[in-house]
Amino acid sequence: GAVVSQHPSWVICKSGTSVKIECRSLDFQATTMFWYRQFPKQSLMLMATSNEGSKATYEQGVEKDKFLINHASLTLSTLTVTSAHPEDSSFYICSATPGTSGRGGTDTQYFGPGTRLTVL
Amino acid sequence: QKEVEQDPGPLSVPEGAIVSLNCTYSNSAFQYFMWYRQYSRKGPELLMYTYSSGNKEDGRFTAQVDKSSKYISLFIRDSQPSDSATYLCAMTTGGGNKLTFGTGTQLKVEL
Numbered sequence: 591g592a593v594v595s596q597h598p599s600w601v602i603c604k605s606g607t608s609v610k611i612e613c614r615s616l617d618f619q620a621t622t623m624f625w626y627r628q629f630p631k632q633s634l635m636l637m638a639t640s641n642e643g644s645k646a647t648y649e650q651g652v653e654k655d656k657f658l659i660n661h662a663s664l665t666l667s668t669l670t671v672t673s674a675h676p677e678d679s680s681f682y683i684c685s686a687t688p689g690t691s692g693r694g695g696t697d698t699q700y701f702g703p704g705t706r707l708t709v710l
Numbered sequence: 711q712k713e714v715e716q717d718p719g720p721l722s723v724p725e726g727a728i729v730s731l732n733c734t735y736s737n738s739a740f741q742y743f744m745w746y747r748q749y750s751r752k753g754p755e756l757l758m759y760t761y762s763s764g765n766k767e768d769g770r771f772t773a774q775v776d777k778s779s780k781y782i783s784l785f786i787r788d789s790q791p792s793d794s795a796t797y798l799c800a801m802t803t804g805g806g807n808k809l810t811f812g813t814g815t816q817l818k819v820e821l
Contacts, residue, residue, distance in 0.1 A: 699756075
């Protein structure tokens with residue numbers, strides 16, 4: 591249980607284009623979804639928190655107009671990197687919380703497999 | 711000072727060894743503690759979840775929390791090469807608040 595998928599698993603795009611990454615909770619409804627960015631050999635950096643049906647809350651220093659987050663349903667959140675540039679190349683990971691006790695607690699985050707974005 | 715401190719390693723041990731991974735934290739409001747395992751180029755996988763001081767065991771893994779010392783540990787018994795990964799501690803104050811992660815410890819279990 592508590593499986594989170596991401597699509598695509600990797601993407602290569604040209605500078606200036608936009609890229610959409612999907613995050614789905616497959617066997618539970620996610621009250622909250624999180625988006626992280628991870629650079630090589632570093633820990634996860636939280637970008638934003640999104641709740642279904644409301645605007646995402648962005649961490650300090652994260653441009654909300656560049657990283658558009660839509661949490662359209664309890665099982666789907668999308669991250670769109672607009673006008674991508676080479677410095678946006680990174681590993682993007684989403685996570686979701688089920689909001690009910692399971693193997694972990696209500697605050698436990700279950701992570702997707704990540705999306706590797708390379709901007710040429 | 712970071713809220714959560716974790717030795718990045720790398721930590722190299724022989725197969726079969728007992729591994730001890732640790733994190734310290736400064737925020738006494740943290741109430742829930744997790745350990746995640748992350749293989750290279752993959753998302754983190756939940757290993758252990760605890761919310762009270764003491765030990766919690768799951769197979770070869772034991773999570774230990776000492777709230778009075780603000781110190782948590784993950785022990786891996788009979789370590790295997792497949793345990794080679796980065797181990798991240800994470801904690802939260804609860805109530806749907808965001809997780810605060812350690813930097814991760816890179817573990818290598820050698821044959």
